[in-house]
Amino acid sequence: MSPRSSDGPSGGSSRGSRASGRPTLAELARIAGVSPITASRALRGVASVDPDLARRVREAAAALNYVANPAARTxxxxxxxxxxxxxxxxxxxxxxxTLEAIHDVLMPRGLEVLIGNFHYSPEEEEKLVRNYLAYQPRGILLTGLEQTPATRSLLKASGIPVVYMMELSREAGLHCVGFSQEESGAAVARHLLARGRRHLAYVAAQLDPRALERGLGFQRVLAAEREVRPPVWLSVPEPSSVALGGELFVRLLEAYPDIDGIFFCNDDLAQGAIFEATRRQVPIPGRVAVVGFNDLPLSAHMAPRLTSIRTPRAKVGEAAARRLVALMEGDCRAEPAIDLGFELVERESS
Amino acid sequence: MSPRSSDGPSGGSSRGSRASGRPTLAELARIAGVSPITASRALRGVASVDPDLARRVREAAAALNYVANPAARTxxxxxxxxxxxxxxxxxxxxxxxTLEAIHDVLMPRGLEVLIGNFHYSPEEEEKLVRNYLAYQPRGILLTGLEQTPATRSLLKASGIPVVYMMELSREAGLHCVGFSQEESGAAVARHLLARGRRHLAYVAAQLDPRALERGLGFQRVLAAEREVRPPVWLSVPEPSSVALGGELFVRLLEAYPDIDGIFFCNDDLAQGAIFEATRRQVPIPGRVAVVGFNDLPLSAHMAPRLTSIRTPRAKVGEAAARRLVALMEGDCRAEPAIDLGFELVERESS
DNA sequence: TGCCGCCAAGATAGCGTTATCTTATGCGCT
DNA sequence: AGCGCATAAGATAACGCTATCTTGGCGGCA
Known part of the structure; x- marks a missing residue:
């Protein structure tokens, strides 16, 4: 017998008297009149349990408000x-x-969502992956493809399904859901060229890998045009904001008065530019065309309405979560890469 | 001995061969040359462990990239x-x-943040509480004060510290961090009266308890004025959006042409109203004054700039998280309610 | 010098589930 | 009618850590 603890009147074990007060599987099983393991099987729906026993277990669980202890389960x-x-x-x-769409797919399936913010730092991402791996998650969703080698090998070693969001990889077997950032930049360039613009600029704040890709796509298309010079490239390290968009707009036009088209790396900056232009009575698109990226809800309502790239961000979350679920269930026949495309929404600002 | 499993060459137990590949505390302890329990104590910094042993343990942990198994720990x-x-x-x-501020306080302390979205439904909130309680969390942060009785008693029975955000309760001992929603509505009313407006309206979408409080505060102040009639109250069940704000604005002015001041329950609606007004050339504030709520980043940049109530939403998250940490550490001498106030930012729209 | 108390380190026994092995039960087949 | 096999339920032993109890060693005091 245990060296301590004669079974006291409360039947308590030696260990802190079950402070939680929640019923255990053993209690549930006793009430349902089955063994704990049968109760466990019944609740999980695994293996074959007599339907009558299973019903009794479920009823007892409902009566007790039984919720399994996830720590013990894990x-x-x-x-x-x-x-x-x-x-x-x-x-x-x-x-x-994206996050909301992920939630909406995973939570109804009884999956918990652990959210990590790596602040655009692959090192921080590595630290988070290491930590989250300790939770033995069923799957991992990552943003972008800029992982450190250590992150990649940790993930590979873990054997846990991983889906990458927002970018498309040409690496074989990598499950990713997104669209071509590079192509979206190219599309903006073609649009501005078609509108007759010839002196273009790319403006970005806190250049992340995807914004960079977009800028490169923009550049690529312009480089192919003989009578068009390469775009002015203005990129600052501060975090993006509406106010910053206005500032950069002014700074750019002062430095390069002949600019007639600007591609901002996101809508926040572009909106700020439009507000500032309105304030300074710079005609848009008369004097300069403005294009944003993401198509935030407000962009369609401004004056002038903002031309932008509509990104399938909710769809990315949904598709990535669905793919992850499929992988978790061992169902991975589908094409690894899912290209959700993007849409150039032409409005008044260009 | 165990009925199965002669200790094989790999030293494996019978159970699935340690698929995770991560080192256990026992391995770490062996390498550090101490007992597992000493390693555990050293890593947690509890009880007194010889500094030399502790150092050896920490070094071994770093070398192995040891991360404790949270499930076992729990x-x-x-x-x-x-x-x-x-x-x-x-x-x-x-x-x-708010969430981001919470993250920033809790994650550096090694606390995991479990996010639940209850979609403004107390019943769903109850379900979430029941589920999250199974995780034996160290603390819980709730939004608002509209819990079901069952939720309240679950929380009380659990003994886990709880902090309520966004509203202030007069209930004794309830730790809450927020500001007076009712007062903020009253402040808007006083502001519009001071601007000479006499025919006012309150417009809300998907009225949540806090938006309701604001409306009631708005009403209260107006009711105290002899020569002012009660505000028109327009509330629709759809979720709030910029587009909806424009629609409601038009609908309201058509039904009540003498309205000269509108308090929208949030900035999204107010922004939509301003955009729509600009489009229809309804002078603002000439024809009608508009006030929003929350002071979203864009509100300061619109034309006309939007008068709004600046809410301390990030501060609420930070203060609530800090208070929760204090409670978790048994340190609860402070005043339970923390009023962070609000600020009426007067701009061009009123 | 001997006894006691105190403190650091270790031994032990779970925490509440589920994986695995074992046992009982029944059924088809020869 | 007997045998083996499939199936369902239970017994057992972990999972990897920490709470608790136990032990050993040391210093202080009489």
Missing amino acids: LASAHSDAVAVLIPSLSNLLFID | LASAHSDAVAVLIPSLSNLLFID
């Missing part, structure tokens, strides 16, 4: 019901839309 | 390192700011 089964999602920023509306 | 200690945060909506920018 420890015993060597995997949790969590999915880790790493995003580079919480303050960027863009990722919130 | 199971053994009867509490996790998680904090549950329940918010009514993920798509509302407002709560994102």
Whole structure:
């Protein structure tokens, strides 16, 4: 017998008197009149349990408001019901839309969503991956393809399904859901050229890998045109904001008075530029055309309405989560890369 | 001995061959040359461990990239390192700011943040609380004061610290961080009266408890004025959006042509109204004054700039998280209610 | 010099589940 | 009618950590 603890009147074990007060599987099983393992099987719906017993277990569970202890479950089964999602920023509306879609897919399936913010730093991402791996998640969703080698090998070693969001990889077997950032930049360039613009600029704040890709796509198309000079490239390290967009707009036009078309790396900057232009009575698109990226809700309502690239950010979250679920269930026949495309929404600002 | 498993060459136990590949505390302890329990104590910094042993343990942990298994830790200690945060909506920018501030306080302390979205439904909130309680969190952050009785008693029975955000309760001992929604509505009313407006309206979408409070505060102040009639109250069930704000603005002015001041329950609606007014050449504030709520980043940049109530949403998150940490550490001498106030930012739209 | 108390380190036994093995039960087949 | 096999339920032993109890060693005091 245990060296301590004669079974007291309360039947308590030696260990802190079950402070939680929640029923255990053993109690549930006793009430349902079955063994704990049968109760466990019944609740999980695994293996074949007599339908009558299963019903009794479910009824007892409902009566007791029984909820399994996830820690015990994870420890015993060597995997949790969590999915880790790493995003580079919480303050960027863009990722919130994605996050919400992910939630909507995963939570109804009883999966917990662990959110990590790596602030655009691959090193921080690595640290987060290391930590989340300790939770033995069922799957991981990552944003972008800029992982450190250590992150990649950690993930590979873990054997846990991973889906990459927002970019498309040419690497074989990498499950990714997104669209071509490079192509979207190219599309903007073609649009501005078609509108007769010849002196173009790319403006970005806190250049992340995807914004860079877009800028490169923009550049590529312009480089192919004989009578068009390469775009002015203005990029600052501060975080993006509406106010900053206005500032950069002014700074750019002062430095390069002949600019007649600007591609901002996101809508926040572009909106700020339009507000500032309105204030200074710079005609848009008369004097200069403005194009944003993301198509935030407000962009369609401004004056002038903002031309932008509509990104499928909610769809990315949904498709990535669905793919992850499929992988978790061992169902991975589908094409690894899912290209959700983008749409250039032409409005008054260009 | 165990009925199965002669200790094989790999030293493996019978159970699935340690698929995770991560080192256990026992391995770490062996390498550091101490007992597992000493390693555990050294890493947690509890009890007194010889500094030399502690150093050896830490070095071994670093060398192995050891990360403790949270499930085992939770199971053994009867509490996790998680904090549950329940918010009514993920798509509302407002709560994102709060959430980010919470993250910034809790994650550096090694606390995991579990996010639950209860979609403004107390029943769903109850379900989430029940589920999250199973995780044995160290603390819980709730939004608003509209819990079901069952939720309240679950929380009380759990003994886990709870902090309520966004509203102030007069209930004794309830830790809450926020500001007076009712007062903020009253402040808007006083502002519009001071500007000479006499025919006022309150416009809301998807009226949540806090928006209702604001409307009531608005009403209260107007009711106290002899020569002012009660405000027109326009409230629709659809979710709030910029486009809806424009629609409601038009609908309101058509039905009540003498309205000269509108308090929108949030900035999204107010922004939509201003855009629509600009489009229809309705002078603002000449024809009608517009006031929003939340002071979203864009409101300061529009034309006309939007008068709004600046809410301390990030500060609420930060203060609530800090208070929760204090409670978790048994330090609860402070005043339970923290009023962070609000600020009426007067701009061109009123 | 001997006894006691105190403190650091270790031994032990779970925490509440589930994986695995074992046992009982029944059924088809020869 | 007997045998083996499939199936369902239970017994057992972990999962990896920490709470608790136990032990050993040391210093202080009489």
